[in-house]
Amino acid sequence: MKPSLFICIFISVSLSAEMVKIPAGNWKPFLKDTNAKLGETIKIKSFYLDEYPVTQKEYFEFLKANPEWRKGKVSSLFADGGYLGDWKRMVPDNRSANSPVTYVSWFSANAFCQWKGKRLPLESEWEYTASVPQAGKSKKAMESVILGWYGEQKPEYLPSVGKYKNSHGVYDQHGMIWEWVFDFNNTSVTGDSRQDSDLESNLFCGGGSLKANDFSNYASYMRYGYRAGLKGWYTAKYLGFRCASDNNIKDNPL
Structure with a gap:
């Protein structure tokens, strides 16, 4: 398949990128921050987040x-x-045009967002937005979606974005992929985590409860633990990203 032909097909099925305004608010981090008390809430300034990955x-x-x-x-x-391990002939598969891009590193995701005049979201911004359930649904229903995704057999080809929408109007923070954030290694450690007496070593051990605000929040344990184990050059099959901005930036249709 020639790239020129591929591009024509690709453009015809593309989605229009939009940014959603996330209102300012208070948020209680799942894990105790170094400079915060356990259970203390932090203020999140209003910002914009991509509607889709x-x-x-x-x-x-x-x-x-x-x-x-x-x-x-x-x-x-x-x-x-x-990197881009599921792309053949230097281009993605045509059936995946509107699927989230994965097999991307933090460095490439950061470069993409800068190219768009945006940035990667902070971990606190991503988690704050992701903590909001679907309209008319409870947080328990949201947790069921997350845990169901952890337990299901993953498809060879990811579905198109637009599967799960929270009440802010942001799609697919749950039930689709993992996502890079700017400070993904905010909870990372050096050396062998089994020997370090710090955040990651405590994350999945009994001592983890000393730093967690919600002992039953298995989904957050998984997200924070996954991020803590990443390096900036890592790529993975279900690891993608979305961009954030302090101002509303609307992409020009391609």
């Missing part, structure tokens, strides 16, 4: 404008050997 089609446009980030061109300092 970044899709394969959108990322392909980034690669055309920034060839140094193409598969096979990126330094191993910025992406491991799995």
Whole structure:
């Protein structure tokens, strides 16, 4: 399949990217922050977050404008050997046009957001937004969606974005992929975590309850634990991203 033909098909099925305004509010972090007391709430300023995770089609446009980030061109300092591992012939599969892009590193995700004039969301911003359930649903229903995703057999091809929408109007923070955040290693450690007496070593042990605000929140344990184990150049099959901004930035339709 020639790339030129592929691009024509790709554009015809693309979604229009929008940003959703997330209102300011108070949020209680799942884990105790170094400078905060257990159970203390923090203030989140209003910001904008992408309505959907970044899709394969959108990322392909980034690669055309920034060839140094193409598969096979990126330094191993910025992406491991799995980078864009599900792309054939340097382009994504046509059936995945509106699926979230995955197999991307923190460095490439950060570069994409900067190219758009945006940034990666802070961990606190992402979690604050993700803590809001679907309209008319309870947080227990939201937890069921998350735990159901953990337990289900993952598809070979991810579905198109737009599967799960919370009451802020943000799609697919749950039940689709993991997502990079700017300070993903905010809870990371050095050395062997089994020997360190710090956050990650306590995360899945009995001592974890000393730093968690909700002992029963298994989903958050999984997210924080996963992020704590990442390095910026890592890529994974179900790891993607979305962008944030302090101001509303509307993408021009392609």
